[in-house]
Amino acid sequence: MEWVKAFAQLISSFAWPATIVILVIIFRREIRQRLASLTEVKYPGGSITMKEVEKLEASVKVNQVPLVTTGATDSPAVPxxxxxxxxxxxxxxxxxxxxxxxxxxxxxxxxxxxxxxxxxxxxxxxxxxxxxxxxxxxxxxxxxxxxxxxxxxxxxxxxxxxxxxxxxxxxxxxxxxxxxxxxxxEGHGIWHMKDRLSESEERHYLMSAVASQLPEFAYDYSIYKDALGLFNARQRSENPAAFGGELPVLSLKEFVESLEWREKELQRLREALPKIKWDKYDEANRWKWPQEWGDLQWSTSILRDRVSIFNAEQDLMQTRAALDRHRLRLRVEDQGTTRRYTA
Structure with missing residues (x-):
């Protein structure tokens, strides 16, 4: 108990009660270790219990930096x-x-x-x-x-x-x-109705399909490419004759063009909705493909869920964010290609 006596002598020369807070914070671990068997320590003008030490220690931790998890999760960060x-x-x-x-x-x-x-x-x-x-x-x-x-x-x-x-x-x-x-x-017929098209028409058809299905790929080229790679691998090994076989993979540049057209169509829809009556929403919500892509002979809804200004703006925001990422990626890849050719 020599440590307790020394502690009592030390604190008796300080002003109370403010100093006790500082000392408890500094020596809280020692106090917990040494006074584990004690329930109360008395000092001039008052006393402190073990429960109060633990409560103070917990209170100090409250001001620590909150924990933020990285990556995409469905749960908020917890301190x-x-x-x-x-x-x-x-x-x-x-x-x-x-x-x-x-x-x-x-x-x-x-x-x-x-x-x-x-x-x-x-x-x-x-x-x-x-x-x-x-x-x-x-x-x-x-x-x-x-x-x-x-x-x-x-x-x-x-x-x-x-x-x-x-x-x-x-x-x-x-x-x-x-x-x-x-x-x-595997299950969406849009990917398997291109057999009657020429090679150039087929590329534009696939670009239109990608533009339409971008939310399914989280607006991400790598997800699109890896998913299509899995599909083609399964086609080769399990069912080579189904749906006309493997599907061509769009280049990153073609993927960016698909994103750009989705952006234009969403912008058109966003500007049209405040000017028309609700019974015209479905018509405005149909894809209108670029003339240079030819007659693709198909169209569908731009927004899958309820047609509204809010949903159009939300989709437009995600599309533009994806465009920023993929344009940067395209520039980086182009610069890498240029360096290889000039080396």
């Missing part, structure tokens, strides 16, 4: 003042994406009853995810379980773990979107 809640939340997000990916990629009727580890094992076995990525998922689940079930870890570790979870979520979501888009190639 790591409650580390268990933060980790539990991102684990739920990971489990949700694992289920959705299993449902899309494996087509197994019993996925709803699988444990998390079964999802990882089956996805790895089917080569949907790599062994390295599967091990990363298992490691994260293990860390998350230990945190949730009471292991005390520093906030910095919680922050890093949540950041890792964000990266895992981004990868899982990307793969899930690829497999969902692959289903669009």
């Amino acid at each position: 790591y003042t409650d580390s268990k809640l933060a980790i539990a939340q991102v684990r739920i997000d990971v489990e949700r994406e694992l289920f959705r990916l299993s449902w899309r990629a494996l087509g197994h009727s019993e996925v709803t009853h699988w444990h998390t580890s079964r999802h990882i094992d089956e996805l790895e076995r089917a080569d949907v995810i790599t062994s390295h990525f599967a091990q990363n998922l298992r490691s994260f689940i293990d860390v998350a379980n230990r945190v949730i079930h009471g292991v005390d870890i520093p906030g910095a570790v919680v922050d890093k773990t949540s950041s890792i979870a964000g990266d895992l979520l981004s990868t899982l979501r990307y793969k899930r979107l690829v497999y969902e888009a692959q289903r669009d190639f």
Whole structure:
């Protein structure tokens, strides 16, 4: 108890009660360790209990920087003042994406009853995810379980773990979107009505189909390309004669042109809606293809959901954001090609 006496002598020379707050913050770990068996420490003019020390320590943590998970998730960021809640939340997000990916990629009727580890094992076995990525998922689940079930870890570790979870979520979501888009190639007739067209007409037809289906690819060329790659690989191995075989892959430049036409059509629709009556909405919401693309002999609705100014603006915003990304990517690729030719 020498430490307690020394502490009492030290604090007796300070002004109370303001100084006690500073000292408790500085020495809170020592106080908790040394006074674990005590319920109360008295000082001139008052006393402090162990419960109050713990309450103060928790209060200090409230002002820490909030935890923000990276990647696309359906859940808001949670401050790591409650580390268990933060980790539990991102684990739920990971489990949700694992289920959705299993449902899309494996087509197994019993996925709803699988444990998390079964999802990882089956996805790895089917080569949907790599062994390295599967091990990363298992490691994260293990860390998350230990945190949730009471292991005390520093906030910095919680922050890093949540950041890792964000990266895992981004990868899982990307793969899930690829497999969902692959289903669009398999089941949507729009991709398989081009046999009567010439080669140039076929390219323009496919560009119109991409412009129409961009939301299915999350407005992303890589998702479109990877999904079409999966579809073509399955066509080669399982059903080469169905729907006329494989589908050509548009170049990045052609994909950007499809985005540009979607932007123009959404802008046209956005400007038209305030000027017309509601019974004319469906007509305004039909695609009008560029004349230079020829007679494509098809059209459909631009907006799939309810036709409104808000929905048109929301889609236009996503289309323009995608255009910014893909134009930059196209410039980078063009510069790389130029360097190779001049080297």
